[in-house]
Amino acid sequence: MNTKNLELPSYLEKGESVTKTLAAIKEREVVLEVKQLSKTFDSTKGPVTALNDVSFKTHRREFVTVIGPSGCGKSTLIRILAGLETQTHGEVLLDGKAVSGPGPDRGMVFQGYTLFPWLTVKKNVMFGLSCQGKTRATAESEAMQWVDLVGLEKFANAYPDQLSGGMKQRVAIARSLAAQPRILLMDEPFGALDAQTRVRMQEYLMEIWRNIDITILFITHDLDEAILLADRILVLKAHPGEIQEVIEVPVPRPRSSEQLLSPEFLATRQRLEELIHPPLDNDDTKPNMFRMVNVDDDVEPLL
Amino acid sequence: MTFSTSNWFVPRTSLNTVRSRWLTILSFLVPVLIWCIVSYTPFIWHPNIQITEPGSVSYFKTGIQVKRDRFDAEVEKARKASVKIPQGVRVNPVYLPAPHEVAIAFYTSFTTEPKRRSEQWLHESLWHSITVIFWGFFLSSIVAVPLGILCGTYATFSKFHEPFIEFFRYLPAPAFGALAVAILGIHDAPKIAIIFIGTFFQQVLIVANTTRKLDLSLIEASLTLGAKRLQLLFKVVVPGILPDLYRDLRILLGWAWTYLIVAELIGTSSGITWFITQQARYKNFDNVFAAILMIGIIGLFSDIVLSKLGRKLFPWDKTTTKGG
Numbered sequence: 253m254n255t256k257n258l259e260l261p262s263y264l265e266k267g268e269s270v271t272k273t274l275a276a277i278k279e280r281e282v283v284l285e286v287k288q289l290s291k292t293f294d295s296t297k298g299p300v301t302a303l304n305d306v307s308f309k310t311h312r313r314e315f316v317t318v319i320g321p322s323g324c325g326k327s328t329l330i331r332i333l334a335g336l337e338t339q340t341h342g343e344v345l346l347d348g349k350a351v352s353g354p355g356p357d358r359g360m361v362f363q364g365y366t367l368f369p370w371l372t373v374k375k376n377v378m379f380g381l382s383c384q385g386k387t388r389a390t391a392e393s394e395a396m397q398w399v400d401l402v403g404l405e406k407f408a409n410a411y412p413d414q415l416s417g418g419m420k421q422r423v424a425i426a427r428s429l430a431a432q433p434r435i436l437l438m439d440e441p442f443g444a445l446d447a448q449t450r451v452r453m454q455e456y457l458m459e460i461w462r463n464i465d466i467t468i469l470f471i472t473h474d475l476d477e478a479i480l481l482a483d484r485i486l487v488l489k490a491h492p493g494e495i496q497e498v499i500e501v502p503v504p505r506p507r508s509s510e511q512l513l514s515p516e517f518l519a520t521r522q523r524l525e526e527l528i529h530p531p532l533d534n535d536d537t538k539p540n541m542f543r544m545v546n547v548d549d550d551v552e553p554l555l
Numbered sequence: 556m557t558f559s560t561s562n563w564f565v566p567r568t569s570l571n572t573v574r575s576r577w578l579t580i581l582s583f584l585v586p587v588l589i590w591c592i593v594s595y596t597p598f599i600w601h602p603n604i605q606i607t608e609p610g611s612v613s614y615f616k617t618g619i620q621v622k623r624d625r626f627d628a629e630v631e632k633a634r635k636a637s638v639k640i641p642q643g644v645r646v647n648p649v650y651l652p653a654p655h656e657v658a659i660a661f662y663t664s665f666t667t668e669p670k671r672r673s674e675q676w677l678h679e680s681l682w683h684s685i686t687v688i689f690w691g692f693f694l695s696s697i698v699a700v701p702l703g704i705l706c707g708t709y710a711t712f713s714k715f716h717e718p719f720i721e722f723f724r725y726l727p728a729p730a731f732g733a734l735a736v737a738i739l740g741i742h743d744a745p746k747i748a749i750i751f752i753g754t755f756f757q758q759v760l761i762v763a764n765t766t767r768k769l770d771l772s773l774i775e776a777s778l779t780l781g782a783k784r785l786q787l788l789f790k791v792v793v794p795g796i797l798p799d800l801y802r803d804l805r806i807l808l809g810w811a812w813t814y815l816i817v818a819e820l821i822g823t824s825s826g827i828t829w830f831i832t833q834q835a836r837y838k839n840f841d842n843v844f845a846a847i848l849m850i851g852i853i854g855l856f857s858d859i860v861l862s863k864l865g866r867k868l869f870p871w872d873k874t875t876t877k878g879g
Contacts, residue, residue: 336775356781366776370794370871379790380780411871424776431780 263519266502274500277483280311282348283467284333284435289342291328291493301492302328306342308486308495310435310467317470317482321528325493326471330439333469334360346434356380359428363440365420367412373423374399374408380431398426401460418449422456429466438470442477451509454480458507475524479517480507487527496527587654594653601645610641620646652841660841661848664834677830681849684815684826687743691750691818692811696804699758706759707766708792717763720756728753728814732821741822749821753814754807761803769795798865798872805861812854 266274291303302325310316318326331337333344335354344351346358354360367376377398381391399408402422412420421441428436442450454477461468472478478485485499502516511517569575593600604626609615612629621629626643633640647653652660664677675683705712728749735745769792777791819828827846834842865872 334775334779336778354775354778356779358779360776360779362772362776364772366770366772368773368777368791368795370797370869379777379782383777383781383783383786383790413871413873427780437779 260519260522261515263499263502263516263523265516265519266500267504267516269504270500270502273505274483277311277314280313282309283312283314283346284310284469285343285345285348286333287343287345289329289332289344290340291325291332291337292340303332303339304492304494306488306493306495308498310469312467313461313465315461315468315470315481315483316486317472317478317484318486318488319472319475319478319524319528320488320493320496321490322473324488324490326473326488327439328493329488330360330437330469330471334358334437336360356384356431357434359431359433359436361421361424361428361436361438361441363443365412365417365424365444367420367423367427369412372409372411373404373415376412376423377427377430379427384431395426395430398430399423401429401463402426402456416449417445418453421445421453425457425460429460429464433466435467435469438468440471440473443473450474450477455508457481462506475521475528476512478524479503479520480509480512485520485524487524489527499523590654594647594651597645601647603646603648604643605646606641606643608642611636611638612641615641620649649838650840652844656841657844657848660839661845664842664845674833675830677846677849680825680827680830681853684819684828685853687746687818687826688750688808688811688815690743691747691814692754692808694747695751695754695758695811699755700762700800700804703759703762704766704788704792704796706763707769707796708788713763717760720759724756724760729817729821732817736822743825745822746815746818746825749818750811750814753818754811757810758803758807761807762800765799765803766792766796768799798869801861801865801868805858805865808861809854809858812850 286306286308289303289306290301293300293302306329308316318329320326328337332339335352335358338352351358368379371379374392374395377395378391381394382388386394396405396408399405402425404419404422404426407415407419412423415423424441425436442453445453457468458481460466468481470478470481472481479501480503482501485501487496487499488494489496499520501520503511503514503520504516563570563574570578602623603620604623605620606615606617606626609617611633615621615629621643623645626641630640667677669676702712702716706716707713731752732745732749735748739745739748773795774787774791777787782790815826816828819826820832824832827850831843831846834840834846
C-alpha cells in the first residue's frame with residue numbers, strides 16, 4: 253500500500269477517547285516489566301548481539317504488539333520472556349518479581365500450533381489444568397468453558413490433526429488461557445494462516461481479550477496486524493535488536509478491519525513503514541536485472 | 556483397468572486398492588512361481604541324475620544322485636564297451652525340494668512323532684523358540700526403553716550411557732556365547748542372554764534417537780503450561796513418541812529372531828534351530844524348508860497383528876494409519 257502521497261494527520265495526534273484510554277491503561281498496575289534486557293549469542297564469527305538494552309513495561313489488560321524487521325530479535329525477546337531462553341543481562345519482572353525459567357504464569361502461543369497430537373481438543377485444553385493438580389472433573393469442566401469460549405465445543409473430541417489451521421490456533425489460545433496466566437505471549441501466532449483466516453482470528457482474539465482479564469504481548473511482522481490489535485507498538489530495529497520507538501496507537505476502540513483505511517490507521521502505518529523499511533542506500537544485495545527475453549508487449553513502459 | 560505407466564509410477568502416491576492387492580499377491584506368487592519352474596521343468600537347471608538302473612557301472616546304485624557330466628561320461632563308456640547302459644532321470648539336488656514336497660513336509664513335520672523319546676515335536680520346538688524370544692526381548696525392553704527415553708530427553712543420561720553403549724553394540728552378541736554358558740548354564744538362560752545382548756544396546760540407541768525426534772516445541776509448550784519434570788516425561792515425552800516407539804519395537808522384534816538362531820545353538824541346542832539342524836542331518840531338506848517357512852510365517856503374522864493393533868492404539872497417528 254502506498255501511503256506516501258496521501259495527506260495524513262500525524263500519527264501522534266490522538267482523539268479524546270484514545271488519549272483517555274491510554275491514560276487509564278497507565279494507571280493500572282504493571283504486569284510485566286523488562287529491564288535492560290540483552291542477549292548475546294556465540295557464533296563461529298564471534299559474539300552476535302541479538303538484543304541490546306531492551307526495557308519496557310506492560311500494564312494489566314494492555315495489548316502490546318512487537319514489530320520489527322526479520323532478525324531484530326523479536327522471537328528471542330518473547331522466548332526470554334517465556335523463560336525458554338536465558339538473557340545475558342537484564343531482568344524480567346512479573347508482578348514485580350523476577351522470573352527465570354518457563355512457568356504457567358506466562359502463557360505462550362507459538363506460530364506452529366504445538367498442540368499435542370495424541371490428545372483431543374478438550375484434553376489439550378485440560379493439559380495445563382491437570383499439571384496444576386486439578387481433579388479430572390474440575391479440569392474437564394473448566395476446559396470445556398474455554399473450548400466453548402473459542403467456539404469449538406463441537407470439536408471437543410476431535411484430534412488436532414482433524415482441525416484447520418485457524419481452529420488449531422484457537423485451541424492453542426484456549427489451552428494457554430485455561431492455565432490462567434498473568435500474561436499471554438504470542439509469537440507470530442497467525443503467521444502461518446491465510447489472509448482471510450488471519451483477519452478472522454484477529455477479530456476473535458480482540459473479542460477474547462475484551463471479555464477476559466488478560467494482558468497480551470503479541471509479536472508480528474505484519475504492520476496492519478500490529479496496529480489493529482495494539483494499544484502500544486514496540487518497534488524494534490535489527491543488528492542489534494533495540495527498541496526504536498514506542499507508538500501509542502491513535503486508532504479508537506472497538507477496532508475492526510474497516511478501520512484499516514481510516515486516517516489514523518494509515519498515519520500509523522506510514523510511520524511504521526518508515527521505521528521498518530528505511531530507504532535502501534547501500535544495499536549490495538540489490539538484484540542486478542537485465543532482460544533475458546525479448547518482450548514485445550511492454551509489461552511496464554521502458555524508461 | 557488401464558495400464559499406463561504414469562499411473563503406476565507416481566512418486567510417493569498410494570496405488571488404488573485393486574493394484575496394491577495384486578502386487579501384494581504377486582510379491583509372494585513370483586518367488587513361488589520361480590521355485591515351481593526350477594522344480595517342475597526338467598530341462599531347467601536339474602544338474603544331477605538320479606540313477607534308476609545302475610547298468611554296468613560298479614559304483615552306481617539305484618536312487619543315488621550323480622553329476623550330469625559324470626553320468627554322461629559313464630554312459631558313453633558303457634556304449635563303447637557295449638555293456639549294459641545305466642539309466643537315470645534329471646533331478647535337482649536334494650537340498651532343493653519341490654514346492655509340493657515342502658508343502659507335504661509342512662503338514663507331516665507337525666504330525667510326525669520325534670525319532671527319539673527325548674526329542675520334541677515340531678510345535679513344541681516352535682513354542683520353545685517363541686518363549687526364548689519373548690523373555691529375551693521382554694527383559695531387554697523393560698530396561699532399554701526407559702533408559703532410551705531418559706537418554707533422549709536429558710543430556711546427562713545421554714552423555715553418561717551412550718558412549719559405552721555405542722561401543723558395546725559393536726561387540727557381536729554370539730561372541731558372548733561361551734561366556735553366557737559358563738555363567739548361566741546350558742539351558743535357556745544363556746540363550747535369553749544372547750538375545751538380550753543382541754537387542755538391548757541397539758534398542759537403547761534407537762529409542763533415544765526416536766525420543767530426540769520429538770518436536771521440541773511440544774516440550775516448550777508444555778513447560779509454558781506448567782509441566783514439571785515427571786509430568787513432562789509422562790504427559791509429553793512418552794505419549795509423544797509412543798507410536799514411533801511401537802514401530803521401533805516391531806522392527807527390533809524382527810532382529811531378535813535373527814539372534815534366536817545363533818542363541819539356540821549355544822549350550823544344548825534347542826527350539827526350532829535344533830529341529831532344523833537335526834532334519835538337515837537326516838537330509839530331510841523338505842522339513843528344513845518347512846521350518847524356515849514357519850519362522851517367516853510366524854514373523855509376518857505377528858507383525859501384521861502388531862501393526863493392526865498399532866492402528867487401534869494410536870488413532871491420532873497418521874503414519875500408522877496409512878502405512879503397514
